[in-house]
Amino acid sequence: MDAIDRDIINTLQAGFPICPSPYKQVAQGLNISEPELLTRLQGLLDSGFLSRFGPLFHAEQMGGALTLAAVKVPEQDFENIADTINAFPEVAHNYARSHELNMWFVLATENPAQIEQTIVKIEQQTGLQVYNMPKIHEYFVGLKLEA
Amino acid sequence: MDSINRAIISATQAGLPLTSEPYQTLAEQIGISAEEFMQRLTQMQATGIIRRIGAVPNHYKLGYQHNGMTVWDVTDAQIDRLGTQVGLLDFVSHCYHRPRHLPEWRYNLFAMIHSKTAAGAEQQIAQIATLLGTHCHAHEVLYSTRILKKTGLRISK
Numbered sequence: 687m688d689a690i691d692r693d694i695i696n697t698l699q700a701g702f703p704i705c706p707s708p709y710k711q712v713a714q715g716l717n718i719s720e721p722e723l724l725t726r727l728q729g730l731l732d733s734g735f736l737s738r739f740g741p742l743f744h745a746e747q748m749g750g751a752l753t754l755a756a757v758k759v760p761e762q763d764f765e766n767i768a769d770t771i772n773a774f775p776e777v778a779h780n781y782a783r784s785h786e787l788n789m790w791f792v793l794a795t796e797n798p799a800q801i802e803q804t805i806v807k808i809e810q811q812t813g814l815q816v817y818n819m820p821k822i823h824e825y826f827v828g829l830k831l832e833a
Numbered sequence: 834m835d836s837i838n839r840a841i842i843s844a845t846q847a848g849l850p851l852t853s854e855p856y857q858t859l860a861e862q863i864g865i866s867a868e869e870f871m872q873r874l875t876q877m878q879a880t881g882i883i884r885r886i887g888a889v890p891n892h893y894k895l896g897y898q899h900n901g902m903t904v905w906d907v908t909d910a911q912i913d914r915l916g917t918q919v920g921l922l923d924f925v926s927h928c929y930h931r932p933r934h935l936p937e938w939r940y941n942l943f944a945m946i947h948s949k950t951a952a953g954a955e956q957q958i959a960q961i962a963t964l965l966g967t968h969c970h971a972h973e974v975l976y977s978t979r980i981l982k983k984t985g986l987r988i989s990k
Binding site: 741 | 842852857871874875883886887890912917919921931932943976981982
């Protein structure tokens with residue numbers, strides 16, 4: 687990753703224009719050509735520096751629901767349980783964490799009732815208690831990581 | 834939300850096409866004009882359905898190896914005031930009030946921190962601890978050791 691790649695990541699974290707030729711507009715600001723921006727952006731996605739490029743949706747504003755949940759997984763079952771939980775399309779993120787509650791995942795569903803239904807299914811399929819920790823209040827979401 | 838907005842969300846949840854006119858490309862896919870597509874995107878952004886359009890970096894690949902979920906047991910009566918202040922810190926990416934699960938889980942304030950060094954993370958945690966002061970009764974930091982899954986939001990068609 688060179689200085690131009692870093693510049694692209696930092697610029698595109700802040701936002702992306704809505705206009706007929708948005709890449710051209712961003713490329714001009716970066717002093718590179720549009721084809722170079724597209725090639726580099728594809729490269730950053732392929733190499734995993736970027737997880738995704740596009741609109742970030744706010745599930746609750748769409749009538750959907752989100753929650754953070756955790757389980758205590760016995761170490762020898764960790765991979766199997768991860769596979770079981772990740773197989774749910776409602777599981778958007780899942781992280782292993784250094785704690786007795788060692789697996790933390792985010793559920794995103796189209797309506798609030800599906801959160802509870804999914805938790806029940808996960809409990810049935812894993813035999814583990816799910817600690818549901820929905821947000822009571824959001825104080826801040828956002829961050830620009832300097833590339 | 835109407836069916837066209839749903840189609841827009843469905844068409845963009847994997848990401849924007851890397852083509853010269855990405856909105857035109859997507860608009861054609863769902864059978865509306867590029868103008869309508871852009872107008873609807875603009876409106877979804879204004880109403881908060883879209884938080885932003887942009888790049889989501891992989892923290893680890895960018896060198897942020899120390900990504901901690903810090904959790905704090907904060908006096909309930911003070912949590913909104915303190916949570917707002919913690920959320921304003923420039924290294925905090927997410928800050929939420931979440932429920933306790935007593936007796937196993939006593940923490941009600943969650944703040945995600947990101948640092949390239951262990952020392953940097955320690956300093957960030959100390960800064961939050963100082964800010965919370967005597968209203969915080971205990972805290973822990975849960976570092977992520979592995980990403981098991983990371984996808985965008987999925988909605989069915």
